[in-house]
Amino acid sequence: MSSPKSALPPSLPAGDAPRPGGAKRHLLRVLGWTVAVIAAGCVAFVAYAAIYPERMPLAIGAIVEDFTGANPQPIVLHVPPSQPLSAVALLGKQIFNDPSLSASGKQSCASCHSPDHAYGPPNDLSVQLGGPHMTDAGYRPPPSLAYLYRQAPFSIGPDQNDMDAAPVTLDQLATAASGTQRAAKTAGVAPAAPALVPQGGLFWDGRASTLQDQAIGPMLNPVEMANKSTDEVVHKLLNAKYLDQFKQLFGDRIMQQPDLLVDEAMFAVGRYEFEDPSFHRFTSKYDYWLQGKARLTQAELHGLRLFNDPDKANCAGCHLSKPTADHLPPLFTDTQYEALGVPRNRDLPVNKDPKFYDMGVCGPFRTDAASLTQYCGMFLTPTLRNVATRHAFFHNGVYHDLKQVMDFYNLRNTSPEKIYPLDAAGKPQKYDDLPEKYHANIDVADAPFDRKLGDKPAMNDDEVKDIIAFMNTLTDGYKP
Ligand code: HEC
Numbered sequence: 229m230s231s232p233k234s235a236l237p238p239s240l241p242a243g244d245a246p247r248p249g250g251a252k253r254h255l256l257r258v259l260g261w262t263v264a265v266i267a268a269g270c271v272a273f274v275a276y277a278a279i280y281p282e283r284m285p286l287a288i289g290a291i292v293e294d295f296t297g298a299n300p301q302p303i304v305l306h307v308p309p310s311q312p313l314s315a316v317a318l319l320g321k322q323i324f325n326d327p328s329l330s331a332s333g334k335q336s337c338a339s340c341h342s343p344d345h346a347y348g349p350p351n352d353l354s355v356q357l358g359g360p361h362m363t364d365a366g367y368r369p370p371p372s373l374a375y376l377y378r379q380a381p382f383s384i385g386p387d388q389n390d391m392d393a394a395p396v397t398l399d400q401l402a403t404a405a406s407g408t409q410r411a412a413k414t415a416g417v418a419p420a421a422p423a424l425v426p427q428g429g430l431f432w433d434g435r436a437s438t439l440q441d442q443a444i445g446p447m448l449n450p451v452e453m454a455n456k457s458t459d460e461v462v463h464k465l466l467n468a469k470y471l472d473q474f475k476q477l478f479g480d481r482i483m484q485q486p487d488l489l490v491d492e493a494m495f496a497v498g499r500y501e502f503e504d505p506s507f508h509r510f511t512s513k514y515d516y517w518l519q520g521k522a523r524l525t526q527a528e529l530h531g532l533r534l535f536n537d538p539d540k541a542n543c544a545g546c547h548l549s550k551p552t553a554d555h556l557p558p559l560f561t562d563t564q565y566e567a568l569g570v571p572r573n574r575d576l577p578v579n580k581d582p583k584f585y586d587m588g589v590c591g592p593f594r595t596d597a598a599s600l601t602q603y604c605g606m607f608l609t610p611t612l613r614n615v616a617t618r619h620a621f622f623h624n625g626v627y628h629d630l631k632q633v634m635d636f637y638n639l640r641n642t643s644p645e646k647i648y649p650l651d652a653a654g655k656p657q658k659y660d661d662l663p664e665k666y667h668a669n670i671d672v673a674d675a676p677f678d679r680k681l682g683d684k685p686a687m688n689d690d691e692v693k694d695i696i697a698f699m700n701t702l703t704d705g706y707k708p
């Protein structure tokens with residue numbers, strides 16, 4: 229006789245009647261299904277979030293960002309409109325690319341500010357060669373000319389609006405600013421006190437205020453295009469192949485007005501740099517990410533967060549990374565001047581003289597702020613857009629790759645012996661590119677420079693790599 233047990237459906241436990249365990253199993257099964265349904269819902273939700281991260285509520289934005297690398301709050305960036313160049317800018321383009329305007333006949337603006345290198349230097353030299361025979365070394369690396377379209381004129385102190393009201397000297401401005409506390413540079417936080425430090429202007433020391441003012445500088449600089457006088461520039465312009473364009477734009481009389489001819493030529497170069505979209509492309513991966521059209525890798529995303537973290541790298545304290553309130557894209561500079569105390573570049577010919585110091589705002593290349601010694605050692609915070617395409621970093625070109633730059637930020641205070649040369653007694657010669665009496669100007673307040681000797685560095689090796697990965701997203705020409 230077969231056992232009654234065998235007649236029971238196999239899924240039920242053996243026995244005469246369903247035991248209490250049966251109810252439990254049933255419950256488990258229901259629970260199982262519920263979990264499955266929720267899980268399916270989650271998968272669908274995550275998939276939806278991955279496709280439309282911008283539709284997610286803010287609270288889960290960070291989770292979505294982690295998961296997908298997409299920006300949970302994309303915005304529309306206000307970039308300069310792309311319009312055909314004006315006739316003046318077209319003339320400026322020819323001047324910019326014309327080597328016949330240099331003493332050597334071999335150098336144009338584009339030689340040092342190469343369009344193929346984000347208008348920065350085309351090689352890895354610390355400084356470029358120029359002069360009548362292309363054998364004279366410059367003093368500083370050429371900055372990128374990209375993204376200067378929003379650069380304000382040079383000024384000092386909190387009350388920039390007074391600049392137009394009455395002509396004031398830099399001394400007056402500095403005196404007015406002297407009561408103000410230097411604003412702390414904390415990533416993501418608006419400074420509580422108005423900045424005391426100088427801001428705006430062109431060149432590493434801010435000595436030119438507008439692109440037009442600036443352009444005559446390299447034409448006359450003995451180690452650059454090396455014309456001996458403005459007359460020489462005039463002579464070359466009068467022989468330029470685009471002279472007819474000058475006449476069409478400014479009338480034949482321009483030929484008899486040499487000062488005006490030079491002024492208009494420099495104005496044209498300035499217009500070209502301002503108008504041509506190639507100077508402000510905004511086509512980096514980060515720009516697309518800001519607009520929700522590209523995703524960052526985990527390393528890039530982590531790098532961005534460290535870059536913005538006020539206690540860690542704090543890079544965004546000075547290299548602003550967020551769009552402005554009116555949706556202008558970030559330029560990765562606050563356009564202010566800081567003394568970071570980068571090591572002396574002993575390879576620069578100008579530094580062969582041990583008494584020579586390039587002190588930025590207070591001279592010697594700039595002369596109008598020589599008495600303002602509180603600004604000795606300060607240089608303009610450069611944009612980090614396209615920084616990964618450069619091969620010479622800081623105002624003296626002392627570093628040649630981004631890892632070296634990161635080590636400087638990370639180890640300057642904690643292990644100065646790894647950054648500066650050692651003296652005879654084996655002690656690191658900290659801040660060896662600035663006379664000792666000005667060492668107090670150097671920033672020791674803002675992270676990562678707030679660490680002390682022997683402290684743990686602000687960033688570990690992986691974090692350094694991730695920040696570099698993020699800086700690589702700032703290179704124009706990304707295809708989303
Ligand atoms: C021999 C290389 C060389 C040539 C040629 C040259 N420059 Fe420069 N340029 C530099 C250097 C070096 C600097 C930084 C100088 C300084 O800070 O004192 C610079 C700075 C600039 C700046 C300021 C950028 C900033 O971020 O502040 C502008 C604008 C500029 N150059 C435009 C031009 C124009 C226009 C021409 C042609 C008329 C030109 N340059 C020719 C090397 C060169």
Ligand code: HEC
Nearest residue numbers: 413541542543545546566607608609610621622623637674
């Ligand atoms: C307190 C302001 C400040 C902070 C914070 C700061 N920087 Fe800078 N940065 C500057 C200034 C000023 C310079 C130019 C200094 C010089 O040449 O003497 C500079 C230069 C650079 C350069 C060289 C660019 C070039 O074209 O030569 C790089 C790269 C750079 N910073 C990256 C970073 C990174 C990454 C961080 C965060 C770890 C950071 N910065 C934090 C102010 C700052």
